[in-house]
Structure formats: structure tokens, C-alpha cells
Amino acid sequence: MKTLISTVFALTLMSGASYAETIKVGVVGPFSGPFALQGKNFKAGIDAFFALNGKKVGDNEIEVVYRDVPTADPAKSKAMSQELIVREKVQYLAGYYFTPDAMAAAPMLQQGNVPMVVMNAATSAIVNASPYVVRTSFTTWQTATPLAKVAKDGGVTKTITLVSDYGPGADAETAFKTAFEKEGGQVVESIRMPLSTTDFAPLMQRIKDSGAQALFTFLPSGPPTLAFVKAYNDTGLKAAGIKFFATGDLTQESDLPALGEAGLGLTTSFHYAVSHDSAENKAFVEAAQKAIGNPAELSFPAVGAFDGMHVIAKMIEATGGKQDAAKAVEAVKGLSWTSPRGPVTIDPTSRHITQNIYLRSVEKGADGKYFNKEIQTFEKQGDPGLAFAKK
Numbered sequence: 001m002k003t004l005i006s007t008v009f010a011l012t013l014m015s016g017a018s019y020a021e022t023i024k025v026g027v028v029g030p031f032s033g034p035f036a037l038q039g040k041n042f043k044a045g046i047d048a049f050f051a052l053n054g055k056k057v058g059d060n061e062i063e064v065v066y067r068d069v070p071t072a073d074p075a076k077s078k079a080m081s082q083e084l085i086v087r088e089k090v091q092y093l094a095g096y097y098f099t100p101d102a103m104a105a106a107p108m109l110q111q112g113n114v115p116m117v118v119m120n121a122a123t124s125a126i127v128n129a130s131p132y133v134v135r136t137s138f139t140t141w142q143t144a145t146p147l148a149k150v151a152k153d154g155g156v157t158k159t160i161t162l163v164s165d166y167g168p169g170a171d172a173e174t175a176f177k178t179a180f181e182k183e184g185g186q187v188v189e190s191i192r193m194p195l196s197t198t199d200f201a202p203l204m205q206r207i208k209d210s211g212a213q214a215l216f217t218f219l220p221s222g223p224p225t226l227a228f229v230k231a232y233n234d235t236g237l238k239a240a241g242i243k244f245f246a247t248g249d250l251t252q253e254s255d256l257p258a259l260g261e262a263g264l265g266l267t268t269s270f271h272y273a274v275s276h277d278s279a280e281n282k283a284f285v286e287a288a289q290k291a292i293g294n295p296a297e298l299s300f301p302a303v304g305a306f307d308g309m310h311v312i313a314k315m316i317e318a319t320g321g322k323q324d325a326a327k328a329v330e331a332v333k334g335l336s337w338t339s340p341r342g343p344v345t346i347d348p349t350s351r352h353i354t355q356n357i358y359l360r361s362v363e364k365g366a367d368g369k370y371f372n373k374e375i376q377t378f379e380k381q382g383d384p385g386l387a388f389a390k391k
């Protein structure tokens with residue numbers, strides 16, 4: 001009898017309006033292996049969001065379920081994402097460091113009734129893979145385009161491009177070349193490097209032989225970027241005066257201590273620098289550094305994740321915690337807020353983030369630490385890659 005009464009009582013409570021649900025968010029990223037630090041930054045950004053905003057949205061409490069996909073591995077990402085939807089019953093998918101991992105999961109979103117908030121993967125076409133994709137990171141089109149004018153204005157007329165041979169690399173190459181040629185510059189050679197490349201010395205020789213005054217490069221942040229910049233320094237290219245232009249992936253803050261003097265003066269363009277001077281960023285950096293443990297490990301995936309959680313919280317608010325992917329995505333179209341990186345908006349048409357892109361140079365602070373110093377702002381940049389793809 002007692003059991004029956006308590007069961008009835010529990011059921012009554014469950015049907016009541018005040019019943020608080022746990023909303024599960026599945027986050028896919030590299031949490032082990034060579035890119036583990038990038039995944040750790042996803043988690044630090046998410047934890048920083050909870051530290052500053054709490055875990056509750058209305059009556060609903062957010063629970064994050066992490067799944068490890070150590071590198072670009074579409075089959076594994078698909079399996080993990082499917083498991084999150086079907087078994088874990090997540091209402092939201094998020095994370096996705098590598099483009100192929102986001103692309104592999106996108107076709108499941110509509111049937112699963114699950115929005116995907118991309119916190120890093122940077123190929124323009126990802127938002128076209130499903131109407132349920134929203135992105136809070138950047139695209140390589142967005143970051144590379146303003147840099148071409150900077151190079152040309154700095155007197156460079158001949159450049160060689162070197163990019164990782166997959167989505168964001170191909171986009172970066174096309175973006176830089178398109179903008180540089182528009183400025184009257186010439187790309188003398190374009191090299192695509194396999195994602196597995198670890199020895200960059202032979203490529204440095206090709207740069208020397210090309211007759212270019214400068215190089216433009218994109219690689220995914222992690223061990224490849226550190227090795228590339230080291231090779232640029234160690235093989236004498238830097239000393240020979242071959243200028244370096246890259247997206248900010250190449251000088252992420254967590255790589256700067258290992259680069260040391262070799263990083264000094266490197267010119268990059270990006271959506272976020274840990275040194276960004278604003279009240280919002282100060283609060284974010286403090287919370288995210290606490291979350292990550294070692295402050296020197298903080299890097300850009302944390303801000304994509306922090307803002308991604310902001311978007312997910314808005315989606316939960318708009319749907320009252322009910323699973324309704326279409327309504328959730330609709331609710332964040334046109335959403336504007338002040339991110340730690342500066343003012344941002346989710347473009348209502350593309351569902352990609354409009355944001356400032358900053359020109360930066362690696363400098364050494366009075367405290368002896370290396371940092372990306374913002375020196376110029378290109379305001380309110382959309383994604384030129386989407387318009388280009390339609391042409």
C-alpha cells in the first residue's frame with residue numbers, strides 16, 4: 001500500500017509543471033591522444049560557462065555527456081554521435097573539433113530531432129550539411145580573408161600557400177588566394193600537406209625554392225602547428241626574411257611557451273586572443289583558467305565552447321526544456337551577445353557566427369610570457385565562404 005501511494009505521489013509530481021528535467025548535451029571532441037589539449041579546452045569553456053551562469057535554465061538542469069574522438073575520424077564520430085542520440089537520449093549535440101567529425105554526424109540531426117552546436121570545426125560547408133547546425137567558432141574563410149590585404153599592404157606581392165589537405169585547409173587556401181589576387185598579389189605555388197605530416201623540413205626547402213616573399217599557412221591547431229612553426233624557424237626561413245602569415249590556429253596560446261623566441265613577431269588573424277582586453281574576457285579567462293588547471297593551457301576552443309553553451313542555454317530557454325530541434329534552432333537565429341571575443345551574432349541565414357577578426361602579432365609581455373597582441377580589428381565579419389560556394 002505504502003509503495004502504491006508513493007508511486008502515485010511520484011507520478012503526480014512528474015506530471016506537474018514544476019517537474020524539473022535533466023537536459024543532456026552530448027559533446028564530441030578529442031579528449032585523448034595528440035589533440036587532447038584541444039578537447040580539454042572544450043571542457044574548460046563549458047565548465048567556465050557553468051561557473052559563471054550556473055547549470056540550470058529555468059527548472060531544467062544541464063548535464064554534459066562527453067565522448068572521445070581523438071582525431072579526424074568520421075566513422076568513430078558517427079558511431080559516438082548516434083550512441084549519444086539513441087542511447088544517452090541527448091537533446092543537443094555539441095563540440096566537434098575536426099570538420100570530418102562534424103560532417104559525419106550532421107545527417108543524423110533531423111531524424112534525431114537534435115540541434116548541433118559546432119564549437120570548433122571550421123569548414124564553411126558544415127552549416128549547409130543540416131538546417132540544425134549552428135556554429136560558434138569561426139571558419140578559415142572568415143579568418144584568412146582579411147589577412148591577404150594585410151600581406152599586400154605590407155609590400156608582399158608573391159606568396160606560397162601551404163595548407164592541410166582537408167576541408168578547412170582547402171577553404172583557407174581558396175580564401176587567401178581569392179583575396180590576395182583581388183589585391184593584385186600572386187600566389188606562386190599552393191601546397192596541400194597530408195593531415196598526417198609530421199616532418200615539415202622538406203616543405204621549408206620548397207618554400208625557399210619557390211621565390212615567394214611570404215608564406216600563408218593553415219593547419220589544425222595541435223602538434224602539427226607547433227611542428228610547422230618550429231620548422232619555419234629552425235630551417236632558417238624566418239632568419240632569411242620569408243614573411244609568415246597564418247590563421248591564428250598556428251599561434252594558439254598553449255603553443256607559445258614551447259615556441260619561445262621562435263614565435264616572436266608571427267602575424268596571424270583570428271577571432272579570439274586570450275589577451276583580448278574586455279571585462280567579459282577577463283571574467284571568462286579567470287573562470288576558464290581555473291577550470292583547466294594550468295593557465296598556460298588555455299586556448300581558443302574554450303571560447304567556442306563557452307559561447308556554444310550560451311547558445312544551448314538560449315535554446316533550452318526557448319523550448320522550455322522540451323525536445324524540439326526546429327524551434328531551438330529558430331530561437332537563436334539572429335541572437336546577439338557580447339562574447340569574451342567581442343560582439344557576436346548568429347547570422348539568421350547561415351547559422352554561422354558573425355564576429356570581429358583580429359590581426360595579431362606574437363609578443364613578449366613585461367612578465368616574460370608570450371602572447372598574441374591584437375593590433376587591428378576587422379569588424380563584424382560574416383563568412384565569405386558561403387557566398388563563394390554559391391557562385
Ligand code: PHB
Nearest residue numbers: 098099121122220221249
Ligand atoms: C577543422 O577540422 O575544421 C579544424 C580543426 C582545427 C583547427 C581549425 C579547424 O584549428
